Amino acid sequence: MAERSTAAVDVADTSGEEPLTAKAGKATDDGAKAEKVSGGDNDAARAEEQRAEATEAQPPELHSGHKLARRYRLEECVTRLDGFSSWRAVDEKLRRAVGVHILPADHPRARPVLSAARSSALLGDPRFVQVLDAVEENDLVYVVHEWLPDATELTTVLANGPLEPHDAYQLVSQVSQAMAAAHREGLAHLRITPGSVLRTESGQYRIRGLAVMAALRGITCEHPQRTDTEAIGALLYAALTQRWPYENDAHGLTGLPKGVGLIAPDQVRAGVHRGLSELAMRALINDGATASRQEQPCTTPEELAKAVAAMPRIRPPETAFSTPPPYQRTGYQQGSYRQPATHSRPSGLATQPVATPPPPLQSRTGRALKWSVSALLIAALGLGSWQLADTLLKREKDQDDPGNSHTSGGTDKKPGGKPIQIADAAEYYPDGQPQHPDQARYSHDGDSGTYWRSKSYREGPDLNPAFKKGVGLVFDLGSKQQISSASIGLHYIGNHTTVTLYAADSLSPSEPLSSMRKLGTGQSSGSSAKVTLKQPAKARYVVAWITAMPYAPGDEFSDAGFKQGVTEVTFTN
Secondary structure, eight states, X not given: OXXXXXXXXXXXXXXXXXXXXXXXXXXXXXXXXXXXXXXSOOOHHHHHHHHHHHHHSOOOXXXXXXXXXXXXXXXXXXXXXXXXXXXXXXXXXXXXXXXXXXXXXXXXXXXXXXXXXXXXXXXXOTTBOOEEEEEEETTEEEEEEEOOTTOEEHHHHHHTOOOOHHHHHHHHHXXXXXXXXXXXXXXXXXXXXXXXXXXXXXXXXXXXXXXXXXXXXXXEESOHHHHHHHHHHHHHHHHHHSEESSSSOBTTBEEOOTTSOOOOHHXXXXXXXXXXXXXXXXXHOOSSOOSTTOOOOOOSHHHHHHHHHHSOOOOOOOOOOOOOOOOOOOSEETTEEOOOTTSOOOTTSOOOOOOOOOOTTOSHHHHHHHHHHHHHHHHHHHHHHHHHHHHHHXXXXXXXXXXXXXXXXXXXXXXXXXXXXXXXXXXXXXXXXXXXXXXXXGGGSSOTXXXXXXXXXXXXXXXXXXXXOOEEEEEEEEEEEEEEEEEEEESSOSSOOEEEEXXXXXXXXXXXXXXXXXXXXXXXXXXXXXXXXXXXXXXXXXXXXXXXXXXXXXXXXXXXXXXXXXXXXXXXX
């Protein structure tokens, strides 16, 4: 089977066995029965019953090229397991790759999967792989989510060796903070593994399968926060040691030796960061002794995130620069070429004397050049004096002539531009990931107290194009208008907001920027960003595209991060 991106949906636990590419296209069984992840005994009879029901509910015959909702074209089957299948597909409407989970509508887990997917989609946290659609249609239930071709599974990253301390610190920090936010909204993962964590090219970690993975597998749990915390601790342990912190081999990693129990990472591998080693033990051991310093265990992602924040920050490794080669003098000397040191000069031959060059500008050419420069300087001084005198005379004449006097207020000013009425507005999101489309009308309602707002992002003020290229609004001016400038009112003040205007063909939220005409760019100054066009241009639809946003603390509507709100937009001709 052809090689493909590993940023697909992880629904089959490889656990160090047969690779996923060998499993695609055939029924597999990795023990994904209706699990109950808790401290109590599993109900074996109920698990076997659910397993039998799931096996009977086989999915309909699907194949590459099949379309869902006349939009999602199935390309490649990733997994077939327990009556459901997962696919890499193409969203033909937005022309992008997506992932799709498909179950028969009568599958015993179909309803929980739908509910979990819709709850996960409402979270809208960019640290998770986003659910884009969850639909029941034609006796099928399918969940559509992001596909990240530029991301790499943590399983693949760890196959190349353990992480550097800074990378491991970023992993546990970002994953614990993301899961703490999810649990505050009542959402749990219950299956955090190296296969469910992706690292993007920019070094950001994203978690896939929030709530959906557990629903697909029928996993239940009495203590979801504790389960997710221990799973994050296992990730950190594996990142530090390249070993799985249990006796069994899993996820392409070798387990610990049998009979020795759970030992600290710095006892498994030399050179492990002591603070991170203790942190992994605090997350993994919740029933007794913790790390060597006997600190309290972390039983929730929130506690783990606070413990990470309390650690001294681990700096990234310094870039190693190669030492430049030593400077070597050339063999050229003034008046002669250096002879090789190994060649002996005959003692009877005297060195030919080198003629001393004349002092600068003392030759015939030099004297001519000096006279030419002097003449030019004298002419320039004379011309400048004449122009200065002529200007002063004109000013005196204007002052003596009463007909040339100005009214109080100085020189005449050009009249300001006339405001252009905005007929309608919509949110612009060419990547298919909207911010708050229902708030677009607030950007031109004449009330500066209402505003359209973006989501909060971790990187800024300039947005990371690999993660989010920008956010924006598109405005309808009613008809083609000549535009000379625009003023964008901003809710959050800081350094800095960058806005670029484009002339569009419609109010469509998905029209690509490459098809538009760029009008001008401006940066914020205080509570507004002004864009002045070099030459007035005519357009009916104008996109205000924001590519940089300031940092702002959390409020009643959003978390702290790099974000912006647009209060009032005004165009002038």
